[in-house]
Amino acid sequence: MIGRMGSKKIRKIAAVVLGAAVTITVWCVPDARAQARFGDRSGGAADGRAQQWIVPSPDTATDSHALLYRPPGAGPFRLAVIAHASTQNALRRAQMPQPEYRALASQLVSRGFAVLVPERPGHGATGGPYLEDQGGCDDADYLASGRATAAAIRVAVAFMQTQPFIRKDGAVVIGHSAGGFGALALASSDPKALSQIVAFAPGRGGHADDRPFAVCAETKLVAAAGAFGRGARVPVTWLVAGNDSYFSPDLSRRMAEAFRAAGGKVDFRVLPPSGDEGHWLAERGAVDMAAILDGTITPAKIQRR
Numbered sequence: 457m458i459g460r461m462g463s464k465k466i467r468k469i470a471a472v473v474l475g476a477a478v479t480i481t482v483w484c485v486p487d488a489r490a491q492a493r494f495g496d497r498s499g500g501a502a503d504g505r506a507q508q509w510i511v512p513s514p515d516t517a518t519d520s521h522a523l524l525y526r527p528p529g530a531g532p533f534r535l536a537v538i539a540h541a542s543t544q545n546a547l548r549r550a551q552m553p554q555p556e557y558r559a560l561a562s563q564l565v566s567r568g569f570a571v572l573v574p575e576r577p578g579h580g581a582t583g584g585p586y587l588e589d590q591g592g593c594d595d596a597d598y599l600a601s602g603r604a605t606a607a608a609i610r611v612a613v614a615f616m617q618t619q620p621f622i623r624k625d626g627a628v629v630i631g632h633s634a635g636g637f638g639a640l641a642l643a644s645s646d647p648k649a650l651s652q653i654v655a656f657a658p659g660r661g662g663h664a665d666d667r668p669f670a671v672c673a674e675t676k677l678v679a680a681a682g683a684f685g686r687g688a689r690v691p692v693t694w695l696v697a698g699n700d701s702y703f704s705p706d707l708s709r710r711m712a713e714a715f716r717a718a719g720g721k722v723d724f725r726v727l728p729p730s731g732d733e734g735h736w737l738a739e740r741g742a743v744d745m746a747a748i749l750d751g752t753i754t755p756a757k758i759q760r761r
Contacts, residue, residue: 539635559741605638697734
């Protein structure tokens with residue numbers, strides 16, 4: 457996909473999209489005619505299974521495939537949006553299955569949240585242009601890529617908050633890896649609409665050339681995290697497993713400190729090792745989301761045994 461369009465062209469598209477989407481405070485949604493193609497595609501089933509939804513994306517020609525998990529009843533429910541990981545490898549993105557995060561979603565639904573897991577443009581069945589392209593390893597543009605991810609999350613949240621069973625306030629964004637990095641770029645949002653961000657191992661450029669602990673342009677990654685902290689109003693809980701080989705606890709701490717030094721409010725936690733590779737902690741759901749959301753995190757409570 458990148459080879460066909462060229463990474464510079466894709467980055468230019470992302471910059472244009474973000475110029476409108478991130479710098480304004482109103483979370484825009486499609487007009488009434490456009491909205492007709494979005495919504496539930498599973499017949500409204502509410503038997504505990506995930507519903508198949510179509511939601512808008514920053515690219516008006518690309519509709520995002522999504523899963524929606526709902527509590528029983530009519531709502532309105534608080535909204536949680538889970539933003540998935542990504543990769544610079546075009547073939548891996550094209551073959552990516554629909555992200556599910558069922559374990560995390562189950563915990564959130566039990567807390568009364570409706571949980572949306574949208575698949576962003578450039579991935580799997582959603583397809584379309586990869587707006588999040590960070591460019592080459594040495595000259596990675598983490599600001600543009602992170603803001604492009606944020607734009608996709610923002611559009612999904614805005615659309616869902618027009619649904620009658622979703623509250624228009626108190627949304628939570630939970631991001632994993634590249635999705636978590638994009639979530640950091642949303643920290644300057646209105647805290648009434650978006651009340652909390654939970655970022656699992658946020659970052660980009662990890663496993664450069666498929667090498668553990670190799671990260672493209674670490675200095676730029678830390679600087680971008682700092683830039684996202686400027687003007688931040690939404691509190692962030694930043695989690696990384698002790699055995700994360702994509703973004704180590706040391707690098708993650710430096711990023712979190714840069715975010716905090718720029719004005720962001722962040723609760724940074726290093727969790728015990730998780731499985732063979734801690735980077736996939738969010739997909740395993742091996743954390744106590746109640747403790748995270750309630751701000752009652754302790755080393756004993758946060759890790760689910």
